[in-house]
Amino acid sequence: MKKFHPDFYRILKRLITIGAAVFLLTAFMVGCQDSDNSKPDKDTTALTVSETFPADAATNITINSAITASFVETMNPVITSDVSNQLLSGMEQTAS
Numbered sequence: 274m275k276k277f278h279p280d281f282y283r284i285l286k287r288l289i290t291i292g293a294a295v296f297l298l299t300a301f302m303v304g305c306q307d308s309d310n311s312k313p314d315k316d317t318t319a320l321t322v323s324e325t326f327p328a329d330a331a332t333n334i335t336i337n338s339a340i341t342a343s344f345v346e347t348m349n350p351v352i353t354s355d356v357s358n359q360l361l362s363g364m365e366q367t368a369s
Contacts, residue, residue, distance in 0.1 A: 321345045 324343040327334045
């Protein structure tokens with residue numbers, strides 16, 4: 274039987290140990306991936322106003338009329354509140 278250099282077995286043992294560690298780490302990382310595909314995709318569409326009252330450039334509107342805006346998609350009530358809604362005239366805040 275052919276005898277190998279003494280360092281050969283030490284290097285072989287080290288390579289097997291490193292290979293096993295890489296295999297176990299890879300298996301662990303694959304097992305920890307999020308497999309829940311039921312989460313909705315992030316909404317990247319900008320919110321678009323579909324209708325407002327009073328209409329743009331409307332005249333003869335009483336000062337105490339309610340101001341409303343409708344959007345093309347439902348807004349998330351968790352992140353929408355009276356505090357986050359502002360009425361702007363150009364870049365100047367008119368009301369909140």
